[in-house]
Amino acid sequence: MHNALRVYVRNASLQRVGQVDDYTSLTVVPRHNAIGSFTMEISADSTKAALLVEGNGLIIHTAGGQLVDSGPIRTVDWARSESDAGGGRLTVSGVSDTALLAQYTCWPAPTAAIGSQGSTVYKISAAKAETAMRALVNLNAGPGALAARKTALLTLAADGTRGPTITREVAQFDGLLTVLQDIAEAAGLGFRVVQVGASLQFQVYAPTDRSGTARFSFGLGNLTDANYSTTPPTCTRAVVVAGGQSSPRVCQTYDRADPLYPGLIIEQFVDLTSVDTASVDLTAQLNQAAEEALTAGAGKGSLSISPIDLPMLAYGRDYQVGDTVAAQVRSTWWTDVVREVTLSCTAAEGTAVKAAVGGDTGDNTVARIYRYIGQVKKDVARLKTRKAA
Incomplete structure (x- = not known):
């Protein structure tokens, strides 16, 4: 297939066992700081069909050889209609290897047995953000985790x-x-x-600002369509409350005006009541908690564009998920992070690219509301836990 995505199959040990070059269609969606997905259709009569089973996985590259994503196969569905020739068709679906992180929780004492979890929190102190993230993964799922929790292939x-x-x-x-x-x-x-060699590697990266070179507009001839939408904020004032159990209660508010709704005040309770207010780093903890709440609850703009790969600007080579790009919206240039990219490939049309720029994690408004409700439920659960104690 011209300009086709390259698909390789791996087994449970992450060894490549074959290449699938006769699929009918393939859609892969890598996401920034979120779980990606893929769906592939192939004839059930394909000689490669026997490789496409739950427990195996796919490694997907661009035509130029750049890694798009990798991940396990979750479902293999079969269907046949009277218009189908031969043995019907298979629909193979899966998720990115980042989904591994969703299988674990953060234990307050990750190196201790479950019966020895005496604390209610895990403390991160004076660490660089990347260092803290690596420690969380290492101790809860990686090489430093308890034997029963360790993912052997994770590095x-x-x-x-x-x-x-x-x-x-x-x-x-x-x-x-x-x-x-x-x-x-x-x-x-x-x-x-993502898969690196025969291991699954947790990687932290600093997104690259490519807005000076990765620029999309109808005038440049590298866009087929574009649409822009906004989502109002869910938090403009973080009400952070610490202590109140074994130490005096401390309350602090943090405001961040929304540029589209400058007069809008939406308060959100941030629960730090488990924090000892006599801690020398209390201010740092209050500031950190407020920053995360205001960032998560900020108003978002989401731009969906359909770029055209040109010799001088192509996805996978000149920009990636997580990079900052620029796109012209009406008469204004919009600069933001590429949250997700949908690559669709068919035998007849080759590979088409659609990018979502801005937003929070590539979610639509409905998903954002559900995320907000989920946070409320989590806070309620914490309150019940404290009352029970």
């Missing part, structure tokens, strides 16, 4: 000590992926898990 890329210094506490058994997303978004970093 960590070298620590680049990127991002600002952070001081915060992680509530007991918070989802590892969610905590990483909070830290990364506030620190301006990216992370992912």
Whole structure:
């Protein structure tokens, strides 16, 4: 297929066992700081069909050889209609290897057995954001985790000590992926898990600003369509409350005006009541918690564009998910992070690219509301836990 995405199959040991070059269609969606996905259709009569089973995975590259994403196969569905020739068709779906992070929670004492979890928080103190993220992954899922929790094939890329210094506490058994997303978004970093050799590697990276070279507009001839939408903020004032249990209660508010709604005040409670207010780093913890809440609750703009790969500007070579690009919206140039890219490939049309720029994690408005409700439910659960104690 001309300009086709290259698909390789791996087994449970991450060894390549074959290449699939006869698929009918393929859609792969790598996402910045979130779980990507892929869906592939292929004839059930293909000689490669036997490789496409749950437990195996796919490694997907651009035609130029750049890695798009990798991940396990989750479902293999079969269907046949009277118009289908032969044995019907298979629909193979899966997720990116970053989904591994969603399988784990953050234990307050990650090196201790479950019966010895005496604390209610895991403390991160005076560490660079990348260093803290690596420690969370290492101790809860990686080489430094308990034997029963360790993912044998998971490794960590070298620590680049990127991002600002952070001081915060992680509530007991918070989802590892969610905590990483909070830290990364506030620190301006990216992370992912991808296959490197015969291992799954957790990587942290500093997104690259390519807005000076990766520029898209109808006038430049490298856009087929574009649309822009906004989502109002869910938090413009963080009400951070620390202590109140074994130490005096401290309350502090942090405001961040929304540029589209400068007079709008939306308060959000940020629970740090498990923090001892006599701590020498109390101010740093309050500031960190407020920064994360205001960043997560800020108003968002989302731009969806359909770029055209040209010899001088192509996805995978000249810009990636997580990079900052520029696109012309009406008469104004919009600069923001590429949150996700949808690559669709068919035998007849080759590969088409559609990019989502801006937003929070590539979510639409409905998904954002659900995320907000999920946070409310988590806070309620914490309150019930404290009352029970």
